[in-house]
Amino acid sequence: MKKYLFKRLLLSIVTLWAVVTITFVLMHSVPGNPFAKEGKMPKVIYENLQKQYGLDKPLPEQYVIYLGKLIKGDFGDSMKSRTETVNEMINRGFPVSARLAVQALLIAIILGPALGALAALNQNKALDYFSMIVAIIGISVPSFIMGTVLIQFVARNVSWLPIGGWGTWNHTVLPSFALSLMPLATMARLMRSSMLEVLGQDYIKTAKSKGITKAAVVYKHAVRNAILPVVSVLGTIISNLLVGSFVIEKIFGIPGLGKFFTTSISNRDYTLIMGTTIFYSLILISMLFIVDIAYMFIDPRIKLLKEGH
Numbered sequence: 001m002k003k004y005l006f007k008r009l010l011l012s013i014v015t016l017w018a019v020v021t022i023t024f025v026l027m028h029s030v031p032g033n034p035f036a037k038e039g040k041m042p043k044v045i046y047e048n049l050q051k052q053y054g055l056d057k058p059l060p061e062q063y064v065i066y067l068g069k070l071i072k073g074d075f076g077d078s079m080k081s082r083t084e085t086v087n088e089m090i091n092r093g094f095p096v097s098a099r100l101a102v103q104a105l106l107i108a109i110i111l112g113p114a115l116g117a118l119a120a121l122n123q124n125k126a127l128d129y130f131s132m133i134v135a136i137i138g139i140s141v142p143s144f145i146m147g148t149v150l151i152q153f154v155a156r157n158v159s160w161l162p163i164g165g166w167g168t169w170n171h172t173v174l175p176s177f178a179l180s181l182m183p184l185a186t187m188a189r190l191m192r193s194s195m196l197e198v199l200g201q202d203y204i205k206t207a208k209s210k211g212i213t214k215a216a217v218v219y220k221h222a223v224r225n226a227i228l229p230v231v232s233v234l235g236t237i238i239s240n241l242l243v244g245s246f247v248i249e250k251i252f253g254i255p256g257l258g259k260f261f262t263t264s265i266s267n268r269d270y271t272l273i274m275g276t277t278i279f280y281s282l283i284l285i286s287m288l289f290i291v292d293i294a295y296m297f298i299d300p301r302i303k304l305l306k307e308g309h
Helices: 001-031 043-052 059-071 085-123 127-139 141-154 170-199 202-209 214-227 230-233 234-252 255-267 270-298
Strands: none
Touching: 001 059, 001 127, 001 270, 043 059, 043 141, 085 127, 085 170, 085 214, 085 234, 085 255, 085 270, 127 170, 127 214, 141 170, 141 234, 170 214, 170 230, 214 230, 230 234, 234 255, 234 270
16 A cells, blocks of 8 residues: 555656646747737836846746745746735635535535436436436536526526625525536446446345345445446546636636636736646646545455556
């Protein structure tokens, strides 16, 4: 276990370093500079800004300096904001995005696997067809379209559901449901396929032949094994919820981190682009690491070390 955790931790660090390096190189390879939108400015002011943010130094030196700050947890100063650092922007925006993502994840986790399991237990029946229709809609319809539909047909007819803004719990209902539909559908489809496979295994038939109740067979044997594919994609789903919330935040006027990410790209704010990208990459890598550990505890039969994972 310790050897496996060390290998996974080392791989995570290397992956994060690769993300930092690739993002840094690509960002500086794009023509233009962060001060292009400032209009015509005196050469002296332009040179001072370049010097202030270290853009006058050779690219390799900029890279080394940035890595040194990054190791200390410092994402640097925003090139556009005069009042907040990148760290302060992340600290202000991320809790909002995280709350929205957590609520959407809870909806998906509660409804998705349950819908998939019920579909498998009622194969080729009305409930199965209904579940798959929901899954197809969830996968096919982008979250921003679903958000627009909810505003148009739900918020206008339900007075206690605001169509935008942030503050009370009511403001989170519609964006959370819009954001949760795709992961909910993904979990439902995975759970249904896995459940059908598990229900056809010999040990399930043996358990039934021993007189064990159907409920006990389903919950104690089938669900625990069928849930593994769902657990394996949780890390990716969580990161997708955080990134996917950018558009939802824009539609519903939510002051999350997505606002900083989108404006940083249009403003060519190098430090804010790097900070938000690295921050989300760190979350994704951490989630995948946690899911790998959880996978072992859910299914003790998995021999990760022997398989060389």
